[in-house]
Amino acid sequence: MLSLLSNARANFMKNNFExxxxxxxxxQTLTAEIAELKKQERAGKIWAQYHPIEALIFAPFAQVAYWAVVFDRKVAESRLKRARIRAGETN
Known part of the structure; x- marks a missing residue:
């Protein structure tokens, strides 16, 4: 019985670590993606100076893509924080 409990705990710790x-x-991936989207946004602002009509059409789609990635990163950070709390880590 004790062996089963220790195996269950070991499996939990392994899965939590993974x-x-x-x-x-x-x-890290989402942070890099956000940086790339910000670079594209800066390039898009330069492009928009010369193509104002197209910029009005495409700007909302770029903003939606950016905020979707930001939200996804926040969700991942929240899940990591909960995983650390479950593992008993303080940092």
């Missing part, structure tokens, strides 16, 4: 690593990688 989950945290996955979430940390996801946050």
């Amino acid at each position: 989950s945290k690593l996955h979430l940390q990688h996801r946050i």
